[in-house]
Amino acid sequence: MQRMIAPEISTWPDAEFRLVGGxxxxCGATVFPVQALCPRCSGPAVDPVTLPPTGTLVAWTTQGFLPGPPYLGDETAETFVPFGVGLVQLGDVVRVEGRLIENDPGKLDFGMAVVLTTAPLGTDGDGNEVLTFAFRPAEGEGVAR
Known part of the structure; x- marks a missing residue:
């Protein structure tokens, strides 16, 4: 069985799942994930909203070492494989930091189009595969300029 790391952050397991922001x-500010108070005006009127499934890679790096706690992955220092981490502009709505499926710096570029997907993170105590949201390069889209 599979489960999302934090069920409240997305509409997964919908086939075309989306992240859920607020x-x-x-004041109209949009945030991810949903927060009880608006970070711009401190107002308590934050409503859930589904976010666009596509975006533009604004900034990125490669995580080249095993993250420390509270990282929930199953890797050890010996089995760890570097992964990409990016800041993605989802439409004109909000920027989201997330894992990138691609970790080869030669295949990542500022301004490239990306699509929301999932990535395996590890296994929980009940034997369920834990997924996290991630972004993959959009097929044939290249750099959005």
Whole structure:
């Protein structure tokens, strides 16, 4: 069985799942993940909103070492494989930091189009595969300029 690391952050397991953010009714700011108070105006009127499934890679790096706690992956120092981490602009709505499926710096570029997907993170105590959201390069899209 599979489960999302934090079920409240997305509509997974929908076939075309989306991340769930929040939009403030008072000032219009959108955040991810949903927060009880708006970070822009501190208003308590933040409503859940589904975010676009595609975006643009604004910044990225490669995580070249095993993250420390509270990282929930199953890897050890010996089995760890570097992974990409990126800041993705989802439409004109919000920027989200997330794992990248691609970790080869030669295949990543600022401004490239990316699509929301999932990545395996590890196995929980009940034997379920734990997934996290991630972004993959959009097929044939290249750099969005």
């Amino acid at each position: 939009t403030c009714r008072d």
